[in-house]
Amino acid sequence: MGNGDRVADTPPRDRPEAATAGGPTAVRVPEPPERRRGAGGGWKRLLVLGAFLLPALVVLGALVVYPILFSVIRSLYDRAGDAFIGVQNYETIFTNRQTLTAVKNNVIWVVFAPTVVTALGLVFAVLTERIRWATAFKVAVFMPMAISFLATGVIWRLIYDEDPNKGLANAVIQGTAGIIRQPGEYAGARASEEDALRREGGAFVTSRTFSSGDTAGLGLVALTPQDLPPDAGTAAQPPQAPSGAITGTVWLDFTRGGGGESGVVDSTEKGLPRVTVEAVRDGQVAATAETAADGTFTLEGLEGGRYTLRLAESNFRPAFAGFSWLGPTLVTPAMIVAYIWMWAGFAMVVIGAGLAAIPRDVMEAARVDGANEWQVFRRVTVPLLAPVLAVVLVTLAINVLKVFDIVLVMTSGTASAASAEVIALRMWKAAFGGARDFGLGSALAVFLFLLVAPAMAFNIKRFRTEG
């Protein structure tokens, strides 16, 4: 800001450094000499001045200055504007649960969003300096700046959908997680006789113990025939156990259309292939086997002693259900990511312009002195960019304080609509939602204004020093 005098005579493409926001090299343009006109020109001059200035002053006065005063006064009155209640509305901001949530969320936004955006912008600006296809990259990152908060919200709601079949974020996580931790084939199964086969963690453990030569029937239910793998064959009776072995069948203890006896392998019931069965003694796994297509298994190498049988947890591990990104716990960080996507380009472009204005020889001198790239960045580039970084941070902080649309769009109709609110959204809901509380609404607006006021001082100070 305050650099219009430099932009004026130079198209930005030719001299990008001309557009350094807040750069230290402002050129002072001489004031126009006072015009001398004959007496009698006074009235005419006033008229001309009025024609140029008055429309703007009237609009600014009526639509910006008057509302500030009106809001301050209105915030001291109650909901309907009949009774003077002093600072009660301001007390409400810090005592009411809803407004407090909004203030807290705004703090999270203001702390994280501007810093991450600025840091990313700095990294992008520095890295693109030496890349030939930098323009393509810059366009890709900068493009979201032209998109509305509304469209951004819609775009990211598509990404954040909780169902991994629909939401890209969860689909990617499911895809990578599936490689590391395969979901079990029989997620959701229950034991058919729950006192014989207990659930323990994710696994199933028999209540009784078995010894060499015993056979075990381990029936499961709560799986539909469609859940079964295609190679599941008709369940077979456990084979005769040889010495030193325990045999058994793991099967779906459910006969379609009714009939069938619980705990008994009936003729039409299906075996469950590829279930890992373990024989456990004193917490140690003594033998492991996998069921065949008919559900039978043979645990071998078991000499004397009694064993409990366990169906391993990996068979029943539930599939990844998807993070609920827009649920109450993750919603604010998730929205900040969307905001970063939108604004990183802004930071990149402004910082990039600042970078272009830094004299090359300073960095080159540092390199000649033996500084490596990181030292040049840390000790030369960043300090020289400090004024630009400050401008970007302040601009983003102001913007983030007023964040509204993205929260409204991304939470509307979800369970986190109440817990993700920010001040601007609460203000709108208080004043124009059902409550029609213009007193509290005005107080919230004035509160926002007060939060932005330091930036106002920053602007004026910068303007006065730079002209």
Place this chain on the structure above:
Amino acid sequence: MATATADAGTLPRPQRRGLAGRLVEAVTAGPARLFLLVVGFLWLVPSFGLLMASFRPAEVQATGWWQAFTNPGQLTITNYVALLEQASVTGDFAVASLIAVAGTIAIAAATRATMAEGWPRIAGWVVIGGLSAYMLYSFYVVGGIAAAIVLAVAVPTLVTAARAAFEGGGLGRLAVTTLLVILLEVISLIPPGGGILTALRNSVLITVPSCVLLVLIGAGAAYAFAWVKFPGRDIVFLIVVALLVVPLQVGLIPIADLYGKLGLFGTIPGVVLFHVGFGLPFAVFLLRNFFIGIPHELLEAARMDGASEWRVFSRVVLPLGIPAIASLLIFQFLWVWNDLLVALVFAGSDAAPLTVAIREQLRTFGGNIQIIAPGAFIQMLVPLIVFFAFQRYFVQGLLAGSQR
């Protein structure tokens, strides 16, 4: 990286670098390049997802848009056709659209002919004036005041483009402008009650006048602040600078109250006026800082020749200020087109722009993707076109400091 050394040549750095230096550069540039490639890709995926989703009909929305890669048959224009069908195209609309198309082409041709040698200028201007008046009248009859305002904006644009096309000899610019103007006119004539399409019309009717009004009012004030001495000028301008960051939330309640008394609440002019008010500090700030950089000899010379203040403004300052005005126009356009809050408060259901119409559908997000996705895509396509066409001015405006 094989290209690392080639890249180094494009940078203004000493050519003589040791082998070690080049090696370090190759090692550091490789990962950086990969990183940027990945980031650039990541940055494009979200928008691309919306584009894909907007072309997938309701039946397949239970699965993600990437399924269309393996099954391209899922991509159809059904959703967009459904949006078009919402608007009942009335006879009036058809007639007025024809007038708009024919009239605009006629105006472009007449203006261009007028500029040619051998044509009596006055006759040309009479033709242009007559056509404009007739179109204005028919727009007023069919589309109401707002549509007439859009036309009043469109005609001068067209005339200017035609003149420029003649002087520069290029027809391309004239053709593009004519098409744009026709598009604006036809959109502004869409009848009410047409769902998303009517909302598109309202977006145009809100955005175009607010841009033009802002430039008219802002440029005048900026000129006064830059080049007319008056007592208290610096103080008043500092106040304008201070107003730059006033959150528009401060304006909502008081102006809702004011509009209620004036009968502007819920109307398009009400929304337009609000945008002009809160756009003014930035407009005055941007333009004043630009105007003050104009060499004062130019202004003094014009004044010596006896030019009036108005003439200096319109013949010297405005033409020189076109880059800044372009920045301002793009900013205001994007700002107003993309606005949700102001329209949510001040636009009634008949005046609701696209953003408000889409947000209405959001309550049941999952079930309405086939309406939301194409709507949102149209909503974002318009600013993207503006962005790509005028990127340079957009960046210029950003750097001049937008803190809204």
